[in-house]
Amino acid sequence: MSTTVTSDTSQYSMKDIIRAAVSGWAGTALEYVDFQLYGLAAALVFNHLFFPGAAPGVAVVAAIATYATGYFVRPLGALFFGRMGDRYGRKHVLVVTIILMGSATTLIGVLPTYEQIGIAAPILLVCLRLLQGFGAGGELSGASVLMCEYSPANRRGLVGSLVGLGTNSGTFLASGIWSLLIAVLPSEDLMSWGWRIPFLGSCLILAFALWVRRKLKESPVFVRLEQAGVVEGSGDAEGEAATALPGADEKKSHSGMRAVVIAFLLRFGMSGNYGIITVSLVAYLATNLGVDKSVGANALMIGSVASFAVVPLVGTLSDRIGRRLSYIIFSIVTIVLIVPTMLLINSVAIPxxxxxxxxxxxxxxxxxxxxxxxxxxxxxxxxxxxxxMAVTREFGGFGVGLGSLLASSLIAWTGHWWAVAIEMLVFALCALGAGIAMREVAGRDLTDLRDGA
Structure with missing residues (x-):
């Protein structure tokens, strides 16, 4: 007698779906508050507080290199938390990851500086960045998986884009806080104690995210996988009910490593330019062009406000025209904008x-x-x-640290913007090439055991 697999969607009310969406948004916002706070601090103050005595350009590179270390450990966190999430469920993993991230960020706010404890200060900073990165390795992918597995297939792009709004919210909050501090505090106060405020304040987002997640239900897709016996802890692995799942009769994914390579390039191309724009160009404005420190933070804040409209619109568009065409179109848009953007920035005219x-x-x-x-x-x-998804996303996420570190190094070496423009072009071509090569995946059955790309 065969076993019927059901997702029992009746147990998921609209309140459950909203809670899942808010949970994903809040966790992702905290992740990007954490990393954007540090990114802006590295570009604006950490070079003085933790790496004094070095030439200005070298100190910026050192501070941003510490920023990059957080990304180097993220694949380890992705592997660890990803395996836990696939074996035992998404919701419990997301509680642990957010505690790690939020705690590490808060502790940065109480770190002594190089002047106070010497070389131990940057060492402790690196340790907290590693802890922060380890937790972040599972957070965004876990939130994305959970939200998409809750979502109707024809609205998955829109619902998934709420994760993007989380990243935008984090960037907006971090940029806004830094802009406010720079505007209201004298430089001496900012350097002595003001820089600690945003890091300590991140604990408020942590508390809110934990409050939302305390009653979060497991995703309906994972519940169905448990019923089918294809996840650990659900009984006989590859049980009889697994035959009800698409692709259960195939031992291997029909696409093999193809999906991994495509996902990596999509992520790598986006993340590299994200790191260049949000970290290196901010530092370039202040250090090389002599523009006031508040300009870069304010520009990111305005961009974040605009993105609150752009992100859900693009998510909705991808539900209509598909993911593949969306990647192709917006990668080309990025390529077209690179040189005009660099010319506008180098004009040093604030508007x-x-x-x-x-x-x-x-x-x-x-x-x-x-x-x-x-x-x-x-x-x-x-x-x-x-x-x-977590491991591929985090290896692709090396682009953020690599992009920002390489761009800052190129600027320090050449003093010109053209090398950075070429670097941005390379990252954009990675995303464009992967978008052209991928198969359309929009609206797939997420209980399908096979890869889609």
């Missing part, structure tokens, strides 16, 4: 600087961020979606 920053930020990385959650969730099969 033109704002136009350049806002245009490249909202129509470049933010559009791809909107499409990414649903795309990566649909690219991978149900059996190990969390693990493969």
């Amino acid at each position: 033109l600087v704002f136009v350049g920053f806002v245009a490249i930020y909202t129509l470049g990385p933010q559009t791809l961020t909107a499409v990414e959650p649903a795309t990566l969730a649909e690219v991978f099969g149900a059996r190990n979606r969390f693990t493969r």
